[in-house]
Amino acid sequence: MNLFIVEDSVLIQKRLIRFVEEIPGMHVVGVSGDIATAFDGVLNSDTDAMILDLQLGEDNGLDLLKNIKQNKPAVKIVVLTNHSTEDNRVHALRAGADGFLDKSTDFALIPDFLHRWQDTNSPNHIN
Numbered sequence: 001m002n003l004f005i006v007e008d009s010v011l012i013q014k015r016l017i018r019f020v021e022e023i024p025g026m027h028v029v030g031v032s033g034d035i036a037t038a039f040d041g042v043l044n045s046d047t048d049a050m051i052l053d054l055q056l057g058e059d060n061g062l063d064l065l066k067n068i069k070q071n072k073p074a075v076k077i078v079v080l081t082n083h084s085t086e087d088n089r090v091h092a093l094r095a096g097a098d099g100f101l102d103k104s105t106d107f108a109l110i111p112d113f114l115h116r117w118q119d120t121n122s123p124n125h126i127n
Contacts, residue, residue: 001026001118004047006064007080008033008056012103016051016080019110026114035059042068047075049117051110052097054081054088062095069096076117080110 003020005028007013013031020026029045032038034056042050050068054061061079068075077099079092084102092100099113 001048001114002029002046003027003114004030004032004038004042004045004050006032006035006038006050006056006061007053009053012053015107016110020114023111023114023118025118033057035061035064038064039067042075043071047072049076049114050078052077052079054079054083054092062091065092065095065097078110078113080107 003026005013005016007016010033013033017028017031020028029047030038030041032041041047052061052065061081065077065079068077073096077097079097079100080103081088081101082103084100089100098117101107101109101113
């Protein structure tokens with residue numbers, strides 16, 4: 001499974017990459033800290049899933065989420081944010097997010113999301 005990370009903190013990017021590298025069959029195909037580069041990267045790669053921060057400098061990750069879901073609806077997206085208000089959660093899920101996590105309390109749940117998505121993309125998966 002190919003994963004794209006959209007996060008503007010280099011420290012968190014590195015932590016996410018470490019998580020992903022521990023999951024057999026999971027590959028990071030791109031990392032970006034801004035919306036424009038991320039959008040181009042996802043469209044021009046074989047991305048299956050994405051971890052997305054909502055606050056990317058002056059940009060809002062919800063815009064990227066909507067654009068990715070319109071152009072590549074099969075891409076699974078989990079929002080990972082420090083701005084985990086109920087309002088942001090509702091907006092993200094309505095925009096098509098497949099999950100919503102708080103960076104400060106839910107970071108350790110990321111591998112669980114990725115494992116589940118990897119299992120559903122497996123050729124042996126039965127719906």
